[in-house]
Amino acid sequence: MKTTAIIGGGFSGTLAAINLVRFAQTPQQVVIINSGRPFGRGTAYGTTRREHLLNVASRNMSAFPDQPEHFFHWLRSRCEFDSIPDDQLRETFIPRQVYGDYVRGMATHYLGTHDPRSIVTCKVIEDTAIDVQSRGENGGTVILEQGSPIEAESIVLATGNQPPAGLPGARKLLNDRRYCGNPWKDWHTNLPADDQHIVILGTGLTAVDVIVTLRNKGWGGRITAISRNGMLPQRHFRGIEWPSIVPDDGQHRSLEELSKLVRQDCERLRGISQNPAITVDKLRGRTQQLWKGLTLQEKQRFLKDHSAHWNVIRHRIAGPIHDAVTDALDCGQLTILPATIQSLTAEENSIEVQVITSEGESQTVHGDMIINCTGPKARFSDSGIPLYRNLFDHGLAHPDAMDMGIAVDDHFAVLDQSDIPSKFLYAIGPILKGTLWETIAVPELRQQAMQVAQTVLEQKPITIAEPETIEYCI
Numbered sequence: 069m070k071t072t073a074i075i076g077g078g079f080s081g082t083l084a085a086i087n088l089v090r091f092a093q094t095p096q097q098v099v100i101i102n103s104g105r106p107f108g109r110g111t112a113y114g115t116t117r118r119e120h121l122l123n124v125a126s127r128n129m130s131a132f133p134d135q136p137e138h139f140f141h142w143l144r145s146r147c148e149f150d151s152i153p154d155d156q157l158r159e160t161f162i163p164r165q166v167y168g169d170y171v172r173g174m175a176t177h178y179l180g181t182h183d184p185r186s187i188v189t190c191k192v193i194e195d196t197a198i199d200v201q202s203r204g205e206n207g208g209t210v211i212l213e214q215g216s217p218i219e220a221e222s223i224v225l226a227t228g229n230q231p232p233a234g235l236p237g238a239r240k241l242l243n244d245r246r247y248c249g250n251p252w253k254d255w256h257t258n259l260p261a262d263d264q265h266i267v268i269l270g271t272g273l274t275a276v277d278v279i280v281t282l283r284n285k286g287w288g289g290r291i292t293a294i295s296r297n298g299m300l301p302q303r304h305f306r307g308i309e310w311p312s313i314v315p316d317d318g319q320h321r322s323l324e325e326l327s328k329l330v331r332q333d334c335e336r337l338r339g340i341s342q343n344p345a346i347t348v349d350k351l352r353g354r355t356q357q358l359w360k361g362l363t364l365q366e367k368q369r370f371l372k373d374h375s376a377h378w379n380v381i382r383h384r385i386a387g388p389i390h391d392a393v394t395d396a397l398d399c400g401q402l403t404i405l406p407a408t409i410q411s412l413t414a415e416e417n418s419i420e421v422q423v424i425t426s427e428g429e430s431q432t433v434h435g436d437m438i439i440n441c442t443g444p445k446a447r448f449s450d451s452g453i454p455l456y457r458n459l460f461d462h463g464l465a466h467p468d469a470m471d472m473g474i475a476v477d478d479h480f481a482v483l484d485q486s487d488i489p490s491k492f493l494y495a496i497g498p499i500l501k502g503t504l505w506e507t508i509a510v511p512e513l514r515q516q517a518m519q520v521a522q523t524v525l526e527q528k529p530i531t532i533a534e535p536e537t538i539e540y541c542i
């Protein structure tokens with residue numbers, strides 16, 4: 069019987085396992101190794117806060133590319149949505165906790181050992197994988213922090229989102245109750261008094277989660293959110309039917325050519341009083357292909373000059389979430405400070421955040437609580453994660469050319485130090501960011517989870533075309 073070990077039990081790893089069960093034709097064993105975040109829910113859907121909503125409308129959140137209505141039909145089984153008409157429910161941004169119930173429920177259904185007729189046996193191990201060693205033609209061995217090694221014919225890396233990068237001075241604050249280095253932990257059980265000041269490092273989606281929770285808890289103190297660009301995510305909107313600016317002709321286009329097309333398209337949309345973000349939405353299905361067609365220098369230039377702008381437009385938030393943030397700004401509770409964070413220092417009465425403002429001036433911000441919502445470390449090779457450090461040391465994997473994750477081929481096989489695709493080691497999810505750019509949300513991850521399962525099962529992977537986006541909220 070063939071064994072597949074999956075490292076990471078968030079959406080990607082859980083769906084890879086579920087697809088192994090769905091498509092298996094011969095007896096298989098699946099072992100999921102997960103730690104850190106709740107199995108099935110992972111980082112995004114393991115939130116304990118009901119006010120955290122999906123940032124993708126429910127109609128586009130099916131876990132299966134071949135069953136686009138799956139999540140919508142599942143939602144219909146929940147009594148709290150009974151009174152919402154179908155067309156409205158499809159456009160609703162559901163609490164992320166509920167989405168976690170969906171994935172976790174499917175895990176129970178597909179991966180539970182209740183059905184004696186099932187030809188796949190599954191096991192979930194709560195442990196951290198710290199190494200993978202090759203067994204030549206026989207696959208590899210996963211080394212765990214605590215448990216016994218696991219031998220497997222195939223191994224899938226689905227380790228997901230990395231926590232925020234450490235900041236200068238943060239190491240000394242690790243035992244300081246006023247500092248939260250991981251915003252996905254329950255920091256909100258330990259809030260300062262209402263007359264105090266919370267400083268959020270970052271202004272992206274995770275910072276928005278924090279602001280919304282503070283509002284929801286009725287916390288009345290001051291909030292300052294600091295990031296280099298000072299830009300908050302934009303709001304979802306209903307757009308219009310609009311052609312994509314880039315024909316699907318497989319032709320290579322330079323960054324300059326693409327930037328020009330995007331600028332012209334945005335102008336056309338502004339000219340008819342439409343949101344220029346439609347241009348970015350219409351590129352969604354082609355983004356991976358366009359990214360792969362850029363040279364390394366072009367990718368680096370995109371990252372430096374355009375990515376911040378791209379992110380606030382592409383990763384938009386649900387209306388009610390945007391309203392909560394706007395209210396916080398309007399009433400003066402929330403201030404956005406465009407500045408580069410230099411260092412953090414613990415003082416007796418506060419934590420000092422030293423910054424250089426966008427005008428180039430040094431400034432010190434005093435916070436009674438600091439929450440780090442910045443992105444992962446800029447260079448993946450510096451992340452120091454034992455699993456990847458060991459994989460790089462053994463030459464079984466190497467960082468992608470952008471150093472944002474690891475290098476894989478078109479079938480998700482990990483490339484070794486000589487760029488040869490592994491015969492047993494695969495990777496899916498946000499760790500492919502440097503290779504694919506668009507690889508962090510469910511619409512892409514469900515495809516990857518299904519394809520990698522079919523590859524492991526030695527079946528010809530079926531790619532289901534994602535529906536053309538004519539409405540937005542993706």
Ligand SMILES: Cc1cc2nc3c(=O)[nH]c(=O)nc-3n(C[C@H](O)[C@H](O)[C@H](O)COP(=O)(O)OP(=O)(O)OC[C@H]3O[C@@H](n4cnc5c(N)ncnc54)[C@H](O)[C@@H]3O)c2cc1C
Pocket residue numbers: 075076077078079080081082101102103104105106107109110111112113121122123124195196197198226227228229230273274277455496497498508509510511513
């Ligand atoms: C706050 C937030 C909100 C989001 N909202 C949406 C949304 O509304 N819609 C959408 O489409 N996408 C959303 N996303 C994108 C999200 O990344 C994906 O939808 C998806 O959850 C990613 O799943 P994953 O399994 O790849 O990663 P993760 O969810 O990060 O799961 C990886 C799991 O592997 C574990 N792990 C890591 N390393 C090891 C190891 N060495 N050993 C054992 N276990 C390990 C982790 O602890 C974790 O449990 C959101 C992301 C975040 C962070």
